[in-house]
Amino acid sequence: MKFASPEGEQRYDALVAAAPGVIVALDFDGTLSPIVDDPSQAHIHPDAGEVLVALARKVLAIAVVTGRPARQVLDLGGLEEVGDAFAAAGKELYVFGQYGNERWSASHRVIVGPRPPQGLATFLRELPRTLRTADAADAYVEEKGLAVAVHTRRLPDPEGAFARLLPILTEQAEAHDLIVEPGRNVVEVRSDGMDKGLVVDRLITQLDAKGFLFAGDDLGDVDAFETVAAYASEGLPTLLVCSASEEQAALVALSDVVVEGPEGVLELLRRLTDDIPG
Template sequence: MLTETGATGLAAIAEDPGGAVIALDFDGTLAPIVSDPSAAWIHPAAPAALIRLAGQVARIAIITGRPPSTALALGDTPEGPDLIDVPGLLILGHYGLERWEGGETVAPPPPSGLDLVRNELPALLATLADGVKIEDKGRAVAVHTRNCADPDATLEALREPVARLAERAGLVVEPGRKVLELRGPGMDKGRALHALLAETAARSVMFVGDDLGDLAAFAAVADSGLPGVRVCSGSSEVAELTEVCDVVVDGPAGVVALLETLHKSIASRDQ
């Protein structure tokens, strides 16, 4: 499936790659979703595909809920280039609050409410569910239910008490694939993408994502007024994304294949 809007966006990128911004999520998009978030290694062919595109387009950016340092660490591959080898790579971590480029990271102080969450969340979870994993991201805390006996039921049971804790801490809850993340307010992937498009004076845009947190970025593509394409790294866990995207690909392998196809399309026009 490719919508008319998506076809127009892809054509604009191929015809004028020097004005194109290619932005992608990390987990579920460049790296497969796994039961242990610390083992979510990037698809081995993704860095090479991004390197080829980086030589053609205005900007390659990763917009993720992860800290940039974690995305870079999980961007190592057994053979071939790593994520850090992508020329001009920009990583906007924590939904855009933390910015990494050229080896330098800029970020505001973490939300003070995280201390309350770190103190109270373990006891809260102990009374409600077994098998829940807490991931401390430094500027956010995530609650994963993927390893629970019934991940979906556990997630639903946790929504209200986790939301109450987040409210007390002055934080917001970002829902996702078998996860609830408590983080600071005021930034999302849509705002981060809007700012990036303005910064680069982009003339076209592609965003690739797989989870609920990516809906804001999909909306930013639609609202930008630029030729754009919204790509969903498909899964059965988040059907909402397929309803607002222009094309669905088969997970990280499908994302890599699309990036390779776009590279070849641009290269063929340069000949």
């Protein structure tokens, strides 16, 4: 791990001091699980469960905040079993799926979420023609129930296809009162009104957090980073962690700590666990 500045190291120390009231929030893909060609195979790092349970004993709560459907993350992360360990320790694990539109917790084992947004079904019907227009007919389309993600990673020129698709999908989404969420060789289309920044805000206010750590890896985490930074400016101990990669560096300039992928994230969480007294 590498602190982005001397202030980053100071923020880490302040977070350690506030540990009993700290919430640790983590993205899933690229942060707890590796980025892979097939999204259905993006299983959580094998050490993650053990690391999260050990850290949970020393902080207020842990949350996974992701663009994926909550059910996918629970299955790919084995998080229902991890939640059992949290509950046994008297701690809470939250999963916020689809940018916060879905919610699950270790103490309330039901996924709660809204109906699909209006316009999504029509957008999906038009999507094959849209992909052909952008010379990306073979892009992988992932239907998420409340959203649809178009992945270019499997195409011969992933970056070029992404660049062609982004403006076209943005225009199509806006025509159906939807928004786009660009990521690492993926464009997600979903309803407006919820993002990771709002999830952060609600966690801090509803749980009366005394500190907050957020770790993410790409553009979908910018809202969360900006919300955490706003709380930091008001005096809340915070730490922003970038799980960096060669593909995406959007969060590096916003971060207090930069690590290398899920391995680096878990190394940081182990260090945090060891540094917190008790």
